[in-house]
Amino acid sequence: MKEDLNDLVGFMNVARERNFTRAAAQLGVSQSALSRTVAGLEKRMGLQLLTRTTRSVSLTEVGERLLAAIAPRFQEIEAELDSLRAMTSRPGGTVRITTTDYAANSYVWPRLQPLLRQYPNLKIELVNDYGLADIVADRYDIGVRLGDQVAKDMVAVRIAPDMTMAIVGSPGYLQSTAPARKPQDLTLHNCINLRLPTRDSLLPWELQKGRRELQVRVEGQLTFNNVYQMLDAALEGFGLAYVPKDLAEVHVRAGRLRWVLEDWFPTFVGHHVYYPGRRRSSRAVELVVDALKSGYKRRAQ
Numbered sequence: 001m002k003e004d005l006n007d008l009v010g011f012m013n014v015a016r017e018r019n020f021t022r023a024a025a026q027l028g029v030s031q032s033a034l035s036r037t038v039a040g041l042e043k044r045m046g047l048q049l050l051t052r053t054t055r056s057v058s059l060t061e062v063g064e065r066l067l068a069a070i071a072p073r074f075q076e077i078e079a080e081l082d083s084l085r086a087m088t089s090r091p092g093g094t095v096r097i098t099t100t101d102y103a104a105n106s107y108v109w110p111r112l113q114p115l116l117r118q119y120p121n122l123k124i125e126l127v128n129d130y131g132l133a134d135i136v137a138d139r140y141d142i143g144v145r146l147g148d149q150v151a152k153d154m155v156a157v158r159i160a161p162d163m164t165m166a167i168v169g170s171p172g173y174l175q176s177t178a179p180a181r182k183p184q185d186l187t188l189h190n191c192i193n194l195r196l197p198t199r200d201s202l203l204p205w206e207l208q209k210g211r212r213e214l215q216v217r218v219e220g221q222l223t224f225n226n227v228y229q230m231l232d233a234a235l236e237g238f239g240l241a242y243v244p245k246d247l248a249e250v251h252v253r254a255g256r257l258r259w260v261l262e263d264w265f266p267t268f269v270g271h272h273v274y275y276p277g278r279r280r281s282s283r284a285v286e287l288v289v290d291a292l293k294s295g296y297k298r299r300a301q
Contacts, residue, residue, distance in 0.1 A: 092121030099144035111295035131197035147269030160271040166245035190239035191218035208266035
């Protein structure tokens, strides 16, 4: 039984890393020993779990099925062990969070700083990503996304007010171009795009006026993968940017930027922290979630 469990752990690490060398380093064993371990598991099961080439490792259909079956159970065990350790020691461990740069800067990082000072054994890994990561498959503990982006099978708690998106441009840029009076006019402008993780995917500009909703595909000289560089480029006069309204407000008040098509600004359900409901969270995860949601409650009051 113990041998089977150890072999399953070895297989699970190889399956996640898609690489024997990296998986072996994580487990503290040699690559050859890990290869023998997985081969032994396959022999006892009478099934091929991995397809190996000189350059890559991939899962067979049976391997995919086995990983999907055992990974959540091992995560439950790890979470329970973390919870038990917290009963006799100060909460610690690493909490992995996937979010976006805007949410991280606006809500997550400011609220975690006091928590980290209070619990020096707690570690945070904060990953900014505009892709909608599968937090179970990608081994995140929690995610932070807009409310309508959270999968229905997750436990979700609001941590921020609704978010309005805005289009902005510098006075100098706007004076040099024809005014944008309707969404279709955006196609005539130098617009600053946001690249999503997939190579050919740019974020469309979602607009709303009353019940009318539009998605506009824009073009321009510049494409970034975070909103802060987009905002900086707009400030420098390189074109129009589509960014969270509260990021641009200070610059609009100072005269460095102007609103464009203000009556088309859309509002989205605010950011939520979310996590799988089917497994028990560790004490460290519970502390992080509490810090994120309590920060919103204090602001709301």
